[in-house]
Amino acid sequence: MSIGRFVFLSIVVASLAAAMAVWRGHLEVPRQWNPWAPLDLRDAPNLLTGHKLRRLQQDRELCLSVLETAEMRFTPMPDIAPEPRCLLENTVRIERSSAQFSAPFRATCHLAAAYALFERHGLQPAAHEVFGQSVARIDHFGSFACRTIARSNRLSQHATANAFDIAGFRLEDGTRITVARDWQGEGDAARFLRRVRDEACQVFNITLGPDYNQAHHDHFHVDMGGGRLCR
Ligand SMILES: [Zn+2]
Structure with missing residues (x-):
């Protein structure tokens, strides 16, 4: 040998x-x-996080116990299909986290877990670094919509509540930051939003913002569907 x-x-x-x-x-x-x-959402993401998140997709009980490790108020929801092609399976209703939401929203359990990682290890540290304070509220356009992707006949990840559209943030002192107004530019708000987009890319399978296309000029779309895309 x-x-x-x-x-x-x-x-x-x-x-x-x-x-x-x-x-x-x-x-x-x-x-x-x-x-x-099992994944613990208090631990910073590492090379194993993607593998651990994928496991949650198959295992309802495991996913719900993992969500308990997040600073998040949520309710497990029964499976339903509002329309035959749009099945809501293994979802939770998220009421609040370390921040408030402009409205409660429904998400697949593993999207909720990814969101919790993003908020704790990406979003809040970015806000502290740039503004010296926390994000107090997330303004969003929702998660569930039984529809296809624009100009295609493929079902959107929104059709199964596996996607979330984030439009902006409010800081503890009331400062408002919106993707629509603040993405362009060189100021703190623009720097913060670019950092938030990059942090989202670390956790979500797909992250799309204004750099992707005109349809995303006013929000970050994040989802846990197949593939990997960060724009
Ligand atoms: Zn979207």
Whole structure:
């Protein structure tokens, strides 16, 4: 056996042994680095977060218990199909979080988990860095709409409440920031919004803002559908 091959095999065997030890509980690793530990929304996102979020999609009970780790008031909702093509499955109604919302909204449980990560680890730190204060209120255009994507016949992620449209923010001192008015420019508000868009891209599968197209000139669309897009 060549040396290169021996080293490679040794690494594979050692990795498998370590993974086995973690899985059987013989080796303690911090929960955020243990792929079998459920997501805790208080932990900053890392390389395993995408994998842990995907697991929530399949597991209703797990997802609801994970949401309990967020600073969020929510109610689990029964599955319904307001129209046959638009099934609301494994959704919650979000009433408030560390901030208020312009209105309560319905979201799939794993979108709610992603939102909680974004708010705690992306949005609020950005507000503190740029303005020295928290976001007190999120103004939004809603999450559920039984419709297709504009100029296409594919169903939108909004059709299953798996998408959320964020229009702006109000800070603790009452300052209003809107995507429509403040995206362009060089001031603090524009800098904050660009940072918020970048933070959203870290957590949501799809993040679309004014840079994407005219249809998004006044909001950030975030969703947990398939694929990956950040514009
Ligand atoms: Zn949208």
